[in-house]
Amino acid sequence: MMSTVLIVEDTPSERELLSHYLQESGYIVIEAVSAKEALDKVAEQKPDVVVTDVVMPGMSGFALCRALKKHPVTEDVPIIICTSKNQDIDRLWGMKQGADVYITKPFTRDQFIRAVQSVGG
Structure with missing residues (x-):
């Protein structure tokens, strides 16, 4: 069965790239441009990752993690944070907010797909 991945990214070029990587690897992709939109889509479409x-803008990815992890419907959905924030403190904070994997840009297609596979996607 094909896994569904929700990408939450406000930069169109980044969103397109990640979407492309995933589709090439056989994933079904849902896109959201904001954390608020993501919350709606997770509830409706129940992605695997x-x-x-x-x-x-608006709600950060960290706040999105917290919101997903405290809701019974979405608490088990694995979260991968993809960011250019590459300090140890950021990574630590991200994991504390409920992220399962934290990968920093720039990363390769392989690193990205491996991260998705590692959480069962």
């Missing part, structure tokens, strides 16, 4: 950026 959520991939989110951190820095977005």
